[in-house]
Amino acid sequence: MALLQERKQEIFAAYQKHPTDTGSSDVQVAMLTERINQLSTHLKIHSKDFSSRRSLLKLIGQRKRLLAYIRNENRDHYKALIQRLGVRG
Template identity: 85%
Template structure:
């Protein structure tokens, strides 16, 4: 199940750097985190859904690479971002 448009707009408004920002690293990480949370709850209900498990692992890897990029750019901003998302905690 994809993210609902209303939820995407909430994430954009919370993490965007300017009013038309929809693709910055912060926004991408926030969207991926929301998707990870959805897939995690799905897999708790359907533990044998291996295609969703594979998708979850791919999304986690992509989020990990984006977070590494943010960490290399600005470590203080990285710490604030992972704290606000509740990642690595």
């Protein structure tokens, strides 16, 4: 199930750098995190859904690469972002 438009707007508003920002690294990571959370709950119920599991792993890899990019650019910003998103326990 894809993200609802209202939820996307909430994420954009929370992580935008300027009013028309929909593609910065922060926004992309936040969107991926939301989708990863959705797929994780789906897989808890439907444990044999292997195509969703594969999609989840692809999304996790993509988020990992984006977070590595942010970490290389600005370590303080990276730490603040992962704290705000609640990833990397």
